[in-house]
Amino acid sequence: MADRIRTLLFSIVFYGLSVPIVLAAPIAALLGTSAIRRYSMAWAGLGLALAHQILGIRVAVEGQQADGPALYAVKHQSMFETLAIATMLDAPAIVMKQELARIPIWGWVARRYGVIVIDRAGSAKALRAMMQEARTAVAEGRSVVIFPEGTRVAPGETPPLRSGFAGLYRAIHLPVVPVACETGRVWPRNGPKRPGVVTFRFGEAIPARLPRDAIEAEVHRGINAFEPGLPGPV
Template sequence: MGGVRVVIALRNLVFACIFYPVSLFFAASAPVAAFIGQSAMIDHATRWTRFHNWATRVLLGITIRVEGTRPAGPALYPAKHQAMFETLALQALLDGPAIVLKQELADLPIWGWAARRYGAIVVDRDASARALRGMMRDAAAAVAVGRAILIFPEGTRVAPGEQPPLKPGFAGLYRMLKLPVVPVATDSGVVWPRKGLKRPGVITLRFGEVIPPGLDRAEIEARVHAAINVLD
């Protein structure tokens, strides 16, 4: 047992020594891509997330199992958030979606500007009517060019088994965009805990049954909450 833990610790060390320095290069060069334009910024982010998926598989021994299917065309993807893993893995799987970000992340110097150039949709928890209009405008612009929308509707990363209620921003996007909804469940926190060593294993990303637009708030929130937590 002790030998297995040593091997896992070594794999985590190798991952840290390779993934984070390369990620620093991607972060440092992101403003250049952002200056060129949104397409360049999306391509830049996708190269980073594909590198992340490679490093996760080869260095940590963590593989991805994708279940379910996606509809053609733009959709709203509310996803469970248990680890950094799905934030990056879904960027590649969903072909560069517009991602809903917290205001504090968008306010980071330089990085926040690059995120906005990527097409991130910024949600302000203390949103004024003006801020909400801006969020909806950015989301509509992403859909107009065929991009999916990715949101973590519980609002924060949680441990396996935790199922907090959805934040109100999801229902607002759903009502305004009138898009089909594809809930995404994951069990990433089992092998990728918030604290401690990442362990070899399989992470499932499950695309749930497509939910049509037009439902009332109580029904859409209940269906999404149940679907993103189905692997808990």
């Protein structure tokens, strides 16, 4: 019962505040790329603060970020890690589904922020556009974040990586840092959220230009470091 009350209270406060924040985002976007990035990080920080204060969710970090821009491949179990990883990496370029980029006004704001849009249909034109957006982010000195499994999964699920990851890795020539997390344990897709410590484990940086089979195997192991039954690093 306590978890349900906390979850309801969080939803009322967070989404109640998010509505005017999102509605005002186009104004921040008109002020420029830097302004909308700072604005977005403030909103993400608000979400994390409320999750800590209301839901009792705390963050622990293991490992280290890369020295300089990198491609961060992150396990995706909930909305929580999208907020957390954005603040940890200070407004990285995030790979986003094309369906989200098509939302009126919001999609324009997201592009103004500097997301990288991926088309799951995989047309050649869309793939070239994604690669160009990624190279632009790298040229700005920004890190890139991708959720390589393509969608949220429940704890214990370890689907294969989507093909878009390998294409992005090949295009931008950055080292890859796999990030494992266990957010689904406290932030399930259905049901009340629960208090607890969420650990983000940054793996060792994997060099660029590895063969596709090798990089996908390394990243799959790295992002699933908390999942039982998978072999450890070799």
